[in-house]
Structures are given as structure tokens and as C-alpha cells.
Amino acid sequence: EADIYQTPRYLVIGTGKKITLECSQTMGHDKMYWYQQDPGMELHLIHYSYGVNSTEKGDLSSESTVSRIRTEHFPLTLESARPSHTSQYLCASSDDRGGTGELFFGEGSRLTVL
């Protein structure tokens, strides 16, 4: 059973609209991540957070923004969606107490911008 939830699973939206992808986890993990995954499968880290009020940009530049006001919640926002933002967005969290870095993933949000 997944303890990390993403909504919406699928979203089709017009250019210029503002969208927010929700991600919540019930595991109490401090670390959370957003990955972008294009049709070619490769995962690209676009944002991460190591705790409340902490956010950092990842390896791939993204026009999206994130916030971390609560431990369990890590939403991603696009102020003005464009067709180039069409992709799958995967949220993940990790509990680093074990030291392994293991990630737990949500089921993804597939965004299509027309």
C-alpha cells in the first residue's frame, strides 16, 4: 500500500492556466522530491525539500515552483502552463534514518497542456 498520494492522476489543461499538483505522504518523512519523467522514461529531479520551509531546485531547470509548509505536503505549481510542460510528474519521499536513501513514490500525475 502506497503511503504517498498524488492528485490529480491525469490533467488536461489549456495553455496559460495555473495548475497545482498535490503530493501528500503519511510516513512522516522529512525529505520529499519531485521528478519529471518524459516519454523517453529517464527521471529528472526538479525540486526537493529536506524539511518544512526548505526547498531546493534539482538537477533539471523547471519553471515550476514548490512549497513545504507542512511535513506531509509538497505541492508543485505552474503559474502559466505551456505545451512544453506536458510530462509525467512523480513525487517521492525518503526516510533517511536508515541511511540508505530509499525513495517511496506516488503514482504520478500526468499533465497534458494543449
Add this chain to the structure above:
Amino acid sequence: AQSVTQLGSHVSVSEGALVLLRCNYSSSVPPYLFWYVQYPNQGLQLLLKYTSAATLVKGINGFEAEFKKSETSFHLTKPSAHMSDAAEYFCAVKGNTGKLIFGQGTTLQVKP
């Protein structure tokens, strides 16, 4: 810097045949290594992980992987492929920054 290379972006096997997905890593420290599976329109699910205990790691769905330090490899195997094994597979290593570094992924096709 750590990195992961998955040899073969597409692997095709017949149902019942051996599955072998290759992963090589580079790491300056004893690594933590992972295999994840992704089914269509799903997130990634952990198959198995190596955390410096036994070098042969058993995972879910009959998969296993062997850590070979001398070859810097962590190949994933399954003795007999099932149609339900068709998916994308990702190898990953924990990097110096604590974040996972993923390979490019391998698509496994299983033919009847």
C-alpha cells in the same frame, strides 16, 4: 561522482526465459544500490535493495540481484519471465549528496 549505467534501453525475452537486466555503477564509497520497477501509468515501486549485507539480494516477484564489487555491477535477474513482468526497470545508487542517482531505464518486453 557517482553514476549509473543501464546497458540496453530495451530488452525482449520470451515468456519462461531468463531475464537479465544489466546495471553498472560508479561510486567512491561502498554503495547503496536499488532496482525499481514502473508499470504503465504508475509510479516507481522498489523491487530490491543492496545495503552492504548479503551480496545476493532477493526481491519481490521472484527477482534477485547480485552485487559484484570487482565488476561494479548490480545486474537484475529472474529465472523465468512472466507476461506481467513487462515494465520499465530503473537501477539507482545513493549519491554523495544523499539523493538517489537513476540510470536511464530499461524497457522489458515479454513475448508469449
